[in-house]
């Protein structure tokens with residue numbers, strides 16, 4: 602049985618979405634985490650090394666970091682084909698977009714959000730002005746990051762776009778708006794929102 606360490610309205614909410622998509626058996630353990638203003642504290646029960654969410658525990662197997670959790674879960678619960686498996690021709694693109702999410706996409710947005718200039722060529726990621734066109738180019742050929750096939754990578758990207766929807770960080774783009782609408786219209790998303798409180 603999967604235990605999801607979760608705090609409502611955070612990055613762990615998207616794993617309620619993914620677990621619902623996969624039809625996986627899971628329980629939710631709501632934990633506290635540190636807040637942005639320095640208040641709050643990590644829950645000692647949370648196995649994430651920094652007490653962050655999400656983390657999962659699968660009968661003693663702990664997995665943390667969003668792309669790792671996404672890959673672990675889609676490999677373990679392949680029935681609904683939400684993640685291409687080893688040998689599938691979409692596997693390379695799947696691994697690439699999952700890794701890009703945590704290595705480039707999030708750092709690009711957060712650098713902008715925190716007003717940190719990205720040093721060209723020396724950082725492992727790029728400025729959001731360079732990152733976004735790459736993602737949009739892919740989605741314009743979409744409807745999903747893997748083309749016709751919805752995957753757990755879309756769970757990560759579309760929920761992040763949804764989060765920044767009304768922020769000056771994100772340009773108004775029909776490609777993004779339609780992508781977010783397409784992904785969040787999925788019944789599993791509504792079930793996840795209903796469970797978000799724990």
Ligand SMILES: N[C@@H](CCC(=O)N[C@@H](CS)C(=O)NCC(=O)O)C(=O)O
Pocket residue numbers: 611612613634635636643651652653654655665666667668703
């Ligand atoms: N790189 C991590 C980021 C996880 C993360 O920062 N989660 C936030 C909630 S959205 C958190 O737990 N913050 C509390 C803290 O930093 O202590 C992932 O993608 O899984």
